[in-house]
Amino acid sequence: MSTTAHPWTIELRNRLDALEAALIRGDANEVESASAQVQAVLQHAPKTAEFGQAGGTLRAEILDQAQRFGQLRQAVMRANGLNERALLSLLPGHARKPTYGRLNGAKQGGGPSQAYLSA
Numbered sequence: 001m002s003t004t005a006h007p008w009t010i011e012l013r014n015r016l017d018a019l020e021a022a023l024i025r026g027d028a029n030e031v032e033s034a035s036a037q038v039q040a041v042l043q044h045a046p047k048t049a050e051f052g053q054a055g056g057t058l059r060a061e062i063l064d065q066a067q068r069f070g071q072l073r074q075a076v077m078r079a080n081g082l083n084e085r086a087l088l089s090l091l092p093g094h095a096r097k098p099t100y101g102r103l104n105g106a107k108q109g110g111g112p113s114q115a116y117l118s119a
Contacts, residue, residue: 006050009061012041016068023075031076038069 005013015038022030051059 004057005061006046006056006058008041008044008046009058009065012038012065015041016065016072019072023072023079026079035076 015034019031019034019038022034046058050056051062
């Protein structure tokens, strides 16, 4: 018995393929564009009821694509970490300030610091 893939998962797979190819090439602009395209496809996911239809393959397909998406996300996070470390070693003055750290001159005690309020 042959089953055809759901059109939405085919589109998601194609967009994930493009994201993976951009990651392999190391093209930051293309990765950003492909990531936005993946997000656009995810915004148009089928209705929940379609996942439970008898004889449908959508549920299994989406689980496969979700696993792949998670793996690509991890690859993006690793690449981002490598880029930040490289930037820090080349330009130490451009280090990111911690979002939830204390600001210079912020008062101690008596409520949240400016750093917390600015986050």
